[in-house]
Amino acid sequence: MSTAILPSLFISLALTIILETVFLLIIGVREKGALMLAALANIVTNPAVVLLYWIGELYLSFPLSLYKALLEACAIATEGYIYSTYTKLRRPYLLSLGANMFSFWCGEAIQIFWRAL
Amino acid sequence: MRKIFRYLAAIAAALALMPFIAVIADVIYEPEDAFYRAHSAECVYTGRSFSANGAAIAMKAPNSSTKAGELKNGDEVYITYTCLYKGSYWGFTESLPAWINMADLLQVYDYISFEQDHQSEFYSYSGSYDEIEKAGSALLWPWPGADKHYSVLRDIGSEKDFIGTAYKDENSREWGFVSYLYGRHNAWICMSDPMNEALPAFLPSPAPVKWIADAGYKDIAESRSPITGGNINIAMIAGCVGAVVASAAVIIKKFFKPAR
Numbered sequence: 001m002s003t004a005i006l007p008s009l010f011i012s013l014a015l016t017i018i019l020e021t022v023f024l025l026i027i028g029v030r031e032k033g034a035l036m037l038a039a040l041a042n043i044v045t046n047p048a049v050v051l052l053y054w055i056g057e058l059y060l061s062f063p064l065s066l067y068k069a070l071l072e073a074c075a076i077a078t079e080g081y082i083y084s085t086y087t088k089l090r091r092p093y094l095l096s097l098g099a100n101m102f103s104f105w106c107g108e109a110i111q112i113f114w115r116a117l
Numbered sequence: 118m119r120k121i122f123r124y125l126a127a128i129a130a131a132l133a134l135m136p137f138i139a140v141i142a143d144v145i146y147e148p149e150d151a152f153y154r155a156h157s158a159e160c161v162y163t164g165r166s167f168s169a170n171g172a173a174i175a176m177k178a179p180n181s182s183t184k185a186g187e188l189k190n191g192d193e194v195y196i197t198y199t200c201l202y203k204g205s206y207w208g209f210t211e212s213l214p215a216w217i218n219m220a221d222l223l224q225v226y227d228y229i230s231f232e233q234d235h236q237s238e239f240y241s242y243s244g245s246y247d248e249i250e251k252a253g254s255a256l257l258w259p260w261p262g263a264d265k266h267y268s269v270l271r272d273i274g275s276e277k278d279f280i281g282t283a284y285k286d287e288n289s290r291e292w293g294f295v296s297y298l299y300g301r302h303n304a305w306i307c308m309s310d311p312m313n314e315a316l317p318a319f320l321p322s323p324a325p326v327k328w329i330a331d332a333g334y335k336d337i338a339e340s341r342s343p344i345t346g347g348n349i350n351i352a353m354i355a356g357c358v359g360a361v362v363a364s365a366a367v368i369i370k371k372f373f374k375p376a377r
Binding site: 006037048054082 | 155368
């Protein structure tokens with residue numbers, strides 16, 4: 001595997017943290033501790049799922065959309081667990097789902113825009 | 118809280134700053150082509166057009182069983198990179214995007230083919246640019262004697278010295294090769310008669326031929342070992358990712374108290 005994945009990991013993580021923080025702010029989460037925890041939760045999940053997806057795309061003949069959904073579900077569950085354990089935020093798993101979907105679709109839009117340039 | 122920022126800054130520094138590339142945020146980054154990115158060291162830039170020799174199946178990757186497209190006999194495709202995988206050469210095309218077995222393709226005649234056939238007749242150009250300056254423009258030909266030009270280079274003005282290599286055809290017309298000028302590259306201009314569309318086609322499109330790979334390809338299947346030469350291997354990258362993930366988990370455990 002080439003070094004090309006390294007900047008991808010970093011930039012994916014940075015964008016994810018920014019977008020999920022934006023989502024949390026939009027829904028009214030203002031506590032610095034909660035926002036910091038959200039950033040750390042993304043550091044726990046995002047690099048691992050990006051790397052696992054790259055590896056899967058190279059070596060799996062498994063349908064990739066299904067694989068991606070599985071990885072996404074694991075990330076949502078992990079982040080939801082972190083929110084439920086360390087914050088008093090209501091509906092932590094739903095919050096995790098919302099934040100992840102928001103950043104995922106924003107990311108899709110960014111990529112479409114980038115390829116169109 | 119300040120300690121957390123310091124830890125986070127340390128993690129960010131460990132990930133390092135690299136040039137920006139297109140990404141999808143959140144869960145999964147989708148590379149332009151995963152196989153190429155994983156094996157870029159073993160892929161060779163080709164940058165030539167090919168035509169399908171019979172029906173050609175395009176695959177997601179040389180090591181994939183997923184079909185990504187199909188070409189009909191004669192369909193042209195531009196191959197950017199080629200690689201050697203388990204004894205077969207594969208070419209990547211952005212248009213699908215997909216990989217095609219090079220045995221299913223024929224090399225379309227182009228400026229490189231002309232160069233290979235007529236290299237010994239080339240010389241350094243030291244002639245005049247008067248005809249081009251008079252015309253102000255020049256037709257661009259894929260090679261001297263082609264049956265049709267493919268573009269016009271306009272507003273050349275008094276630009277000079279953009280021709281390095283020259284060729285004289287059997288009718289003593291001088292042709293100059295344009296490596297790069299005003300965004301156009303790898304084209305021929307008839308220096309003697311730059312705007313004549315009716316130049317005799319003494320070398321109309323020769324039939325596509327079988328592609329022959331240059332020496333120096335490394336078989337990707339053989340070069341994939343736990344410890345690789347030019348590339349950082351998966352284990353090392355996984356180790357770095359694991360360290361970052363573990364660090365973040367430790368920070369959470371250390372600085373955040375269970376709330377429920």
